[in-house]
Amino acid sequence: MAISRILIANRGEIALRIHRAAHEMGIETVAVHSTADAEAMHVRLADHAVCIGPPSATESYLNTAAIIAAAEITGADAIHPGYGFLSENAQFAEIVEAHGLAWIGPKPEHIRTMGDKVEAKRTAGALGLPLVPGSAGAVETVEEAARVAEEIGYPVLVKAASGGGGRGMKVVPGPDMLESLIRQAKNEAKSAFGDDTVYLEKYLGNPRHIEFQVFGDGKGNAIHLGERDCSLQRRHQKVLEEAPSPILSEEDRSRMGGIVAKAMADMGYRGAGTIEFLWENGEFYFIEMNTRLQVEHPVTEAITGVDLVREQIRVAEGKPLSVTQDEITFTGHAIECRINAEDPFTFAPSPGKVTAYHAAGGMHVRVDSGLYAGYSIPPYYDSMIAKLIVYGRTREGCIMRLRRALEEMVIEGVKTNIPLHNALLHEDDVLSGNYSIKWLEDWLARRDR
Structure with missing residues (x-):
């Protein structure tokens, strides 16, 4: 099935990310939005836009009936859910397919299985993944x-x-x-x-959080695109992600990548997915699988050159994967900073009007964001307003480029966590890659004393 018009059932930077990939493939887009997002950039750039409800996510971005109605009145033939909201809702995926629309995501039964952590653990064990x-x-x-x-x-x-x-x-x-x-x-x-x-x-005492990007065609073929290290977290929420992990060897990457790719092939998995592990003392332990695109997918794109959203759309059309495992190469290093509208050290949300905005630029610098000067960040949704992704030939070079890019990034009118990222990139443990999932909270506690 050739897709000609995609409804993007999301908002913000991920809605823009999907729009851009679709337009590069010659596919039209439909933006849906709440009344609070009427002036959002994803609404401005889409070919068609439909208001689906008031600011509350429950009445808009989680409103299945309104989203399906928007698809029907605009003639969309596919729905991409992005991440969050309805992206891992198996019932929504089934409703989309029941209406004759292409679901740009995994099979509903796989979403349901991996969404139940007990069943996910049982399934992972049966597929040969190492368990806690x-x-x-x-x-x-x-x-x-x-x-x-x-x-x-x-x-x-x-x-x-x-x-x-x-x-x-x-x-x-x-x-x-x-x-x-x-x-x-x-x-x-x-x-x-x-x-x-x-x-x-x-309970593992001091592990790292390492996840593998996987991709399947739904017909028994699957690949992995390496790992991401997401250990810098606060209250189980990721703050900074990098690829590859500074502590994994090429042997570990190849071994675990082979295990996860085989598991997805055996499962008949379709589309993008992420298998998350805790890593301690050289051992991996499965914790969960996310059956969607991840926020941090750009770092994988940077080191592999594979457009993951484009790949999602191709697979939803019934096409084979555009690359084989042998064709995947891992080059250089990439780091992503999640930029949030919040106080950098108390983490209190800071919605409001952006009075000035300048995105960092230069070689191998990518900013995924829907911000512009004059835009009012609504208080109703997640506080992430931008992602700064930087690539370098080496990890050290990547960090230096990221420091420079953070210095260039201007967001005025609201508080952001850019000062937090600046501080982290001058810490010896971060520079050496010597951190675990507990490191950031311990560091913040020391700062507060």
């Missing part, structure tokens, strides 16, 4: 949890099966705290996700 020691599935009683905890050893981690962003997650240091922390995790999970199912895993 833990319960085989959900733990129903405190007695069952106690048995599992004794087997794998304390400390253990209680995790919500439907969780994300650290909600419904508790570290249990010893048996005396098990019952109360399970109760807290279940209450949090029920409140946040409507599901109080929890499971147990071995």
